[in-house]
Amino acid sequence: MTYILTLISAYIIIDRLVELMFMIFTGVAYSYWGPIEYTLAFAALVFAFYFSFASKFAKADIDKLRFFNTYIICLYVLFVSFIVQGLNSLAWAFILSVPNYVEIVTEYSNLFRPAFTALSLYIPLVTFYKVFKWLTFTINDSKDLKDSIFDYGGISLAGKPKDVGKYSCEIKICVDSESGEDVIMPETKRLESFLVVGVSGSGKTTMIYEPMIARDLDRKYFFKEIAKEMGFTALKTGIATLNIPYDNNYLNENFRLNMLTPNPDKADLYKAYMKKMILGSSGGKYIYRDFGLTYLSADYSSIETMLGVAKNYKIKVNLIDPNNSDSPGMNPFVYDDPIKTGIAISSVLKGLYATSRPDLQMAYRENEAIQIIENMSILLKEMYPRLHNDDLPNLEDMLNMMNDFSLVEQMCNEMKEIPELANRYKILIKYFENNFYADSKDLDNTKKSVFTASAELDNLLRYPGVKNILCNRTNNLEFDKALADGEITFVCTRRGDLGANAHKAFGIFFLLLMQHSVLARPGNDSTRIPHFLYIDDFPEFLCKAIEPIFTVYRKYKVGNILSAQTLSQLSDENGHGNFKDEILANCVNKVIFGNALPEDVKWWETELQEKREWTWNSNYETDPDKGQGYDSKLGGIVYKWKPNYAAGKIMSLKDKQILFKIKDSKGKSYVAKGKIDYLESKYKEPKKIKEYNFERFTNGISDNIRKKPISTKFRGNFAAATADNDVSDNEVNPIQTDSTDSKYFLDNDDAIIFDLNRNKNNNG
Numbered sequence: 001m002t003y004i005l006t007l008i009s010a011y012i013i014i015d016r017l018v019e020l021m022f023m024i025f026t027g028v029a030y031s032y033w034g035p036i037e038y039t040l041a042f043a044a045l046v047f048a049f050y051f052s053f054a055s056k057f058a059k060a061d062i063d064k065l066r067f068f069n070t071y072i073i074c075l076y077v078l079f080v081s082f083i084v085q086g087l088n089s090l091a092w093a094f095i096l097s098v099p100n101y102v103e104i105v106t107e108y109s110n111l112f113r114p115a116f117t118a119l120s121l122y123i124p125l126v127t128f129y130k131v132f133k134w135l136t137f138t139i140n141d142s143k144d145l146k147d148s149i150f151d152y153g154g155i156s157l158a159g160k161p162k163d164v165g166k167y168s169c170e171i172k173i174c175v176d177s178e179s180g181e182d183v184i185m186p187e188t189k190r191l192e193s194f195l196v197v198g199v200s201g202s203g204k205t206t207m208i209y210e211p212m213i214a215r216d217l218d219r220k221y222f223f224k225e226i227a228k229e230m231g232f233t234a235l236k237t238g239i240a241t242l243n244i245p246y247d248n249n250y251l252n253e254n255f256r257l258n259m260l261t262p263n264p265d266k267a268d269l270y271k272a273y274m275k276k277m278i279l280g281s282s283g284g285k286y287i288y289r290d291f292g293l294t295y296l297s298a299d300y301s302s303i304e305t306m307l308g309v310a311k312n313y314k315i316k317v318n319l320i321d322p323n324n325s326d327s328p329g330m331n332p333f334v335y336d337d338p339i340k341t342g343i344a345i346s347s348v349l350k351g352l353y354a355t356s357r358p359d360l361q362m363a364y365r366e367n368e369a370i371q372i373i374e375n376m377s378i379l380l381k382e383m384y385p386r387l388h389n390d391d392l393p394n395l396e397d398m399l400n401m402m403n404d405f406s407l408v409e410q411m412c413n414e415m416k417e418i419p420e421l422a423n424r425y426k427i428l429i430k431y432f433e434n435n436f437y438a439d440s441k442d443l444d445n446t447k448k449s450v451f452t453a454s455a456e457l458d459n460l461l462r463y464p465g466v467k468n469i470l471c472n473r474t475n476n477l478e479f480d481k482a483l484a485d486g487e488i489t490f491v492c493t494r495r496g497d498l499g500a501n502a503h504k505a506f507g508i509f510f511l512l513l514m515q516h517s518v519l520a521r522p523g524n525d526s527t528r529i530p531h532f533l534y535i536d537d538f539p540e541f542l543c544k545a546i547e548p549i550f551t552v553y554r555k556y557k558v559g560n561i562l563s564a565q566t567l568s569q570l571s572d573e574n575g576h577g578n579f580k581d582e583i584l585a586n587c588v589n590k591v592i593f594g595n596a597l598p599e600d601v602k603w604w605e606t607e608l609q610e611k612r613e614w615t616w617n618s619n620y621e622t623d624p625d626k627g628q629g630y631d632s633k634l635g636g637i638v639y640k641w642k643p644n645y646a647a648g649k650i651m652s653l654k655d656k657q658i659l660f661k662i663k664d665s666k667g668k669s670y671v672a673k674g675k676i677d678y679l680e681s682k683y684k685e686p687k688k689i690k691e692y693n694f695e696r697f698t699n700g701i702s703d704n705i706r707k708k709p710i711s712t713k714f715r716g717n718f719a720a721a722t723a724d725n726d727v728s729d730n731e732v733n734p735i736q737t738d739s740t741d742s743k744y745f746l747d748n749d750d751a752i753i754f755d756l757n758r759n760k761n762n763n764g
Contacts, residue, residue, distance in 0.1 A: 001157060002055040005048035012041045013074050016081035020120065023088055027116030032089055038082050045074050053154025061150040068149050069135055076131050084120050091116060144639030151612060161665035163187035166222065167276045169291045169530050172215055173208075173591070173660060174674030183674055185589060187530060189663045191559040193550055193586050197567065197600075198593030198658075204563045205302050205536055207656065207676040208591065209295075212561065213534060214309045214683040216293050220488065221313040223277075223290050225690060228255040230277060235697040239266040239273065242697055251694045253314075256485075257288040280526030287523075292486035292531040296510065298495035298503055302536070305679065306490060312686045318477050318489040322465025322506065323497060329472020330513055333393045335480075338381040340520075342374035345398075348512040349373055349453060350545070368449040372435075375428055376401060376408065382421060383411045394471035396461060402454035405443070408436040460509070463502050465494070470509070479517035483558075486529050507541045515548060521556045528557040538562040539569035542579055550586045562587065567600045589662040591674075594653030601647045608650075608661055608671050610641040644671050 019029045033041070049071040058064050095101055139145050163186040164170045171190060173183045185194070198204045228251075234240040240260040251259070257277060262270040271278065271286075279287045297303055300321070310317045321327045332348060335341045350370060376398055384393035401407045412432045415421050422429065435446045461467045482489060491510055495503040514533075521528060533549070535541065549560055562583070564570055570580035584607075592604050617636040645659055653659065653673075661671045 002048060002051040002057055005044050005051065008044045009048050009074055012044060013077050016078055020081055020084060020124070023084060023120035024117055027113045028092070029085055029088060032085060041078055045071060045078060050155045051157070053152050054156035055154070058154070064150055064152070065140070065146060072135060073131070080124050080127065084123055087119060088116060147612065148639055161186060163665055167289055169219060171212055173212070173662065174658060174676045177657070177673040177675050183660065183662065183670070183672070185662050186665045188665065189589060190532065191530065191554045191557060192588045192663065193554070193560045193562065194589040195583065195587035196561070196563040196591045197565070197596070199565050199595050202593035202595065203656070203676065204593070205299070206678055209534055209536060209561070209563070210302060210305055210679050213293065213295055213306050214679055216532060217309050217313050217315055218683070220291065220293070220315055221687060224315070227257045227277065227288065228252070228690065228692065230274065231255055231257055231260055232692045232694070234260060234270065234273065235694070239263050239270045246694070248694045252691050258285070279529065282523060282527040287527050287529065290486040290529045292482060292488065292529065293534070294489045294491065294514070294531070295534040296491040296493065296507060297536040298493045298540070299536070300492045300494065303490050303492045309683045310488065312684065314687070314689050315488055318482070318487060320469060320477065320489065320491045320510070322463065322469060322494050325468065327469055329469050329476040330510060331392060331394050331470065331472050331476045332513055333377070333381055334476040334478055338378045341381045342377035344513065344516045345377045346370050346373040347516055348509060349457065369453050372446065372450050373453060375431055378425070378428060379408070379411055379415065379432070382425070383415055387411070387414060392473040394473060395457060396467070396471045399454060399457050399461065402450050402457070405436045406438070408432055409438065412436070460505055463498055466498065466502065466506050479514050483517055483521055483531055486531070504540055508543065508546065511541060511546050511549065515546060518553060518556050518558050519548060525557060531558045532561065533558055534561045536563050539564050542570065547579070547582070550583050566597055567603060591658050591660045592650060593658055594651060596650060601650050604650050604659070605643050605645065605647045608644045608659060609669055610643050612639055612641055614639050
């Protein structure tokens with residue numbers, strides 16, 4: 001638009017300059033423009049200026065200044081042409097109204113022609129210098145005015161970024177108090193961590209966490225339903241088949257697009273149809289748009305509320321709750337690889353023990369204890385299932401072995417009897433012989449090294465509910481799978497029931513076990529689906545071991561939503577503030593409630609950034625003789641920085657009000673006051689789940705569909721084909737568009753429209 005409008009503007013200016021020359025030398029214009037022509041001409045110039053500041057041509061601030069100067073001069077030329085031509089036209093209209101004007105024009109033109117030409121020349125001559133002076137000495141020599149020009153962003157016609165819209169994981173935070181518009185955080189910026197700060201009772205959980213989680217569940221429902229709808233259409237039209245047989249009810253409840261195998265003859269068509277749902281590809285397989293969510297809270301009432309929302313959306317949730325006997329477990333032995341199991345257990349226990357005892361060397365005896373736990377984990381992982389009918393080992397088994405080394409010796413001897421394992425783990429066996437056998441020389445040192453680990457593990461397993469989860473042998477949460485498949489997990493640490501210490505240890509155990517899977521997450525940005533981790537009352541779990549949560553999780557497409565009551569809670573155990581600095585630097589999105597501490601408010605005043613405004617002083621005359629009132633002259637005019645929100649405004653925020661700072665897709669800060677509220681009633685109502693008849697596709701695409709030709713063009717929106725509408729030989733379009741059963745594709749800007757003839761050579 002900048003390029004096109006600038007070319008049009010250049011033509012306009014040249015045309016008007018030529019007209020000025022005609023009037024200067026002849027007194028008559030060649031082409032008189034009317035109000036409509038001049039309105040369009042001014043509009044072209046003005047919008048060329050507006051678009052230029054947001055275009056790629058404005059590479060630097062100096063370019064903006066050049067654009068400003070150029071368009072001001074162009075506007076000046078157009079305005080002068082408008083005035084001169086208007087006066088010239090009025091003068092000629094006056095002469096034409098005089099009787100015998102023909103005789104006057106032919107016989108006496110030398111009398112009035114100089115007046116016409118002088119008028120056309122006089123106006124540009126007396127005004128051009130003032131424009132030049134204003135641009136040179138007022139605009140270009142004033143830092144404040146230049147800064148004001150540099151700050152203007154222009155009008156951008158760029159399309160929507162990929163990280164916003166229905167097919168993204170964007171999230172609404174609140175409503176802008178000034179504009180009344182929804183405040184949306186783009187998907188990419190959600191991965192850069194979000195910090196919510198507010199005193200107890202301010203509404204962090206009920207007006208930030210719960211509405212955000214409900215909106216995430218709503219988006220999860222959208223992805224689930226649209227995947228099922230598009231998948232059914234793909235099956236019905238023959239562009240894909242089911243990769244293995246499935247039960248019809250199972251498909252309706254658990255359908256995922258990765259259950260499909262694209263028809264090789266129609267691969268391009270399948271890719272075009274699924275374009276909006278395809279995130280990337282890996283190993284010849286498509287990765288489809290989806291996301292996972294984990295919510296950790298000490299308060300079961302909040303978890304219960306979210307469970308109700310998930311139930312309304314028919315979304316399955318992994319509920320980890322010490323008071324629930326059916327809770328999935330968190331047995332770290334669930335990993336298939338014995339080496340990975342050993343590393344996971346040692347890293348979790350190390351982090352857990354370091355939290356309870358700041359002196360790491362005293363608490364853990366460093367490398368010796370790590371070696372003991374990893375080797376013992378490998379031994380258990382390999383041998384326990386063989387000796388106990390394929391049962392999964394657990395932490396209680398490890399604790400028993402720590403307390404009774406004869407169990408280690410016995411299991412190690414059993415390993416020697418299996419040639420394959422004896423050969424693979426020769427070094428491991430030798431290690432146990434030297435350190436755990438009754439006649440080993442280092443037995444006493446081993447007991448000292450393992451003492452603290454066994455004591456801490458014993459404390460953790462002392463609570464029946466916690467033990468039931470950590471030592472579960474049959475039903476366990478697999479973190480790798482939860483991240484890859486986008487599962488929803490709610491974790492309640494039951495602070496009131498377990499007590500402060502056990503609640504903290506349980507929460508950290510979960511976070512550390514999850515952390516191991518996050519940091520080992522395979523793939524890249526185009527093959528990992530996002531995962532959002534909500535941690536309420538985050539400072540209670542703050543320790544050195546979970547530092548990666550707010551430093552590197554973004555790299556693995558895991559976004560964090562953390563809450564705290566004050567900024568001082570984010571300091572480390574010794575109050576040095578190391579974590580505080582790291583968290584505040586890495587959480588680019590922030591929210592603050594009112595009633596904050598005075599020392600926090602000053603920090604927030606700076607964090608919420610400043611804005612530049614023109615300020616000036618006006619004098620008020622109080623002398624009756626001189627006339628009371630404000631003086632019309634203004635002084636001290638300055639374009640200066642002012643805080644967006646002063647400390648007093650932050651302190652005086654009302655209920656259901658917040659101040660926020662979030663980043664948009666381009667990294668620009670959006671700072672404003674927002675309105676929040678409790679969970680909307682629409683999330684408390686059951687949602688309609690669409691049902692499809694997959695029966696004839698459970699063994700692949702039906703023979704009936706194979707025999708039918710596919711229409712050469714899909715017209716309108718690619719909606720779900722209902723099973724009741726069978727394909728007949730004389731059908732023009734085999735995809736039946738049922739507007740009553742297609743919520744997302746009809747009347748939607750995101751409709752998918754394409755021509756199948758484009759790939760007829762490949763698609764048949």
